[in-house]
Amino acid sequence: MDDEFPTRDEDELHTRLKAYEGRAATVAGVGRDPVNAPMIRHWCEAMGDRNPAYTGPDAIAPPTMLQAWIMGGLSGHGGRARAYGELLALLDEAGCTSVVATDCEQEYLRPLRPGDEVTFDTVIESVSGRKTTKLGTGYFVTTRTDIRVGGASAGTHRFRILKYAPAGHDLKDRDQDRNQDGDRNQDGDRNQDRGRQEAARRPRPVVNRDNAGFWEGVRRHRLLVQRCTACATLRFPWLPGCGTCGSAGWDTVEASGEGTVYSYVVMHHPPFPAFSPPYAIGLIELAEGVRIVSNVVDVPYDKVRIGLPVELEFRAYDDDSVLPVFRPRAGEAAA
Amino acid sequence: MRAGDELPPLEIAITRTLIVAGALASRDFQDVHHDPELARAKGSPDIFMNILTTNGLVGRYLTDHFGPAAVLRKVAVRLGAPNHPGDTMVLRGRVEEVEGDTAVVRVTGDNGIGRHVTGTVTVTVPGLAPTPAPDPSDGRPGGVG
Incomplete structure (x- = not known):
């Protein structure tokens, strides 16, 4: 992927985005459910994973499930700090309304077992410069989450998403079409209808103060x-x-x-x-x-x-x- | 086991069911992982596998190979070409280094349109000892099977 020559507006946007580095994305988050056997079983069935370590009285959760325990699910996140929503909203306003997860780096410090209550804190680690990829042009946002059980560190989860304007959709002026719909899932957005092609409708009139x-x-x-x-x-x-x-x-x-x-x-x-x-x-x-x-x-x-x-x-x-x-x-x- | 050893490949049929079941098992309700119409509206030809499922499959690939006593220490994955329904992904692994009972394995997963995933997994296998390098004087062909 190649950097494009940034314009002054892009530099200005990047400066605003960089200001979020180091700020909390989630403070004292709590997993929606304790680690539990049914979710482990659903996971193993989906993955086709028959590892006996994940069943029985001494079962551990598959370590790669780490993120599943902190996902907001359909009802979204509770403990998310405002900074992350603001950062995503800035990107939405710039036309980077689509999201794709690109990287996940996890370290497992101790196994999770059914009954464990997971807590977590997430910090915005970095925001890249503007990048053009095959999907479109946007910014990589990297977060790091520390996951604990009973106060002891259980693992770390570094996650990178690309927030981008789909190829063929221009990055917009920021003051157009403000959209700050707040909470998102860990690896996605909610602008489901953005970018959907209207079925051959006439352009809408541009109504302003003067007309x-x-x-x-x-x-x-x-x-x-x-x-x-x-x-x-x-x-x-x-x-x-x-x-x-x-x-x-x-x-x-x-x-x-x-x-x-x-x-x-x-x-x-x-x-x-x-x-x-x-x-x-x-x-x-x-x-x-x-x-x-x-x-x-x-x-x-x-x-x-x-x-x-x-x-x-x-x-x-x-x-x-x-x-x-x-x-x-x-x-x-x-x- | 020693650096350079290759794990047998694992073929994963990318079914619509796998993509949707993986997304829901990981509590990921993003529309692009279950709704083809909305996925297309976002410029994707169809739904695609979420990163958590890829992560889970990479973990499974390692523990399938090294057995239930193997302990995953680190899994890092980077995604490339998406996994769409109807495709097949072939996971391959190569041992990069072995230190004591811990190995670092480089994993790739290729599908019909390119490289879906590259990853690095650190796994501890109790009782694992590095295999000594073959003695060039013993006359048998060297190399890795």
């Missing part, structure tokens, strides 16, 4: 145009200030929905998921004088022409998305 009023209007089937409260100039698309006088004050007027095709293009290539080329995209001049880009529907793409009178329609896509589109005004289609 939220527009999309709220669309939701109520009203096409709202901004009007400067200082000079009364209409503007579209929505912007924080007036392009004519510079005023930040505004109110809205509802468009009548009447318009004409001011210009258009026909999209042939490249195809995008959820869109079937060829299709026409119009620059519609509304009766109020501002222009809006949208699809021209209910007319063959090669019949769209400049000057075609159109009217607004709110059309639902993908069940949950409403968009303003334009269709030829009655009597005007395919003229």
Whole structure:
């Protein structure tokens, strides 16, 4: 695997990650169950391990089960310190949402036997620089766990995971899509749906402070145009200030929905998921004088022409998305 | 036993059952170890074996060979090519060094797509004594069987 040339943002992220080295990942953790014969038997059956040392009245647990006794299982961990969750959340935010375990180094200091109550402490030992692997780009996080029974050391468990952005998924800007869903299992994450491909759905509108009023209007089937409260100039698309006088004050007027095709293009290539080329995209001049880009529907793409009178329609896509589109005004289609 | 000795290989059929049973026996409920759809969503062609199962199989390989009196001291594994259902992994071992009754064994596990695991195991075998190197003067062919 090769290091990539880090950008300043990556350096900054790595510095933040390195700050977690030496911090506790679990303090005074307690195994979910005492060492017990049923779990040993399940393990041996799964592994096909018929070693007689693991059965009978003097049974010991298979030493390689060490980590199994400290796994959180379905209900997660109890004694996990905040630092580890924070570290994983930082990586999630950076787009490194997938996890794979890469290394496990264990030393067994005394055998574990049914009835033994396991306690453990885990420390974040190291965080690597950014690495690119076949799986994707990410960071190796190494933890070291000391496992005790009755206060006496029973073993150590060093564990390395790669937290990575799957190949083909870019590392993201950190302030996008914050996801801090806290507790994880020892060798995995919970972002099960991240990266799953949506089945050809349209892109969602990007709603922000400046255009939220527009999309709220669309939701109520009203096409709202901004009007400067200082000079009364209409503007579209929505912007924080007036392009004519510079005023930040505004109110809205509802468009009548009447318009004409001011210009258009026909999209042939490249195809995008959820869109079937060829299709026409119009620059519609509304009766109020501002222009809006949208699809021209209910007319063959090669019949769209400049000057075609159109009217607004709110059309639902993908069940949950409403968009303003334009269709030829009655009597005007395919003229 | 002496350095250079090779353990007989152990073939492990990587069944879906082994992967799922190993994950659950190790209390590892990560979806990639039991849910093919979610594994694919994360870019894997299918579910894959978790590291704890690999660790358990490596331990079993050593104790199968050295017998129930053998005591595992250290097991260190590094994973490479994942174990997917339908594959076969062949574990191989080679004694790297012997000191008293303790041996260090280098383990590899290869599957159909590459090297799944490389590992080092330190194991104590009571009564184990290093076999003297063959006497080159005794006329028999040397080497390891």
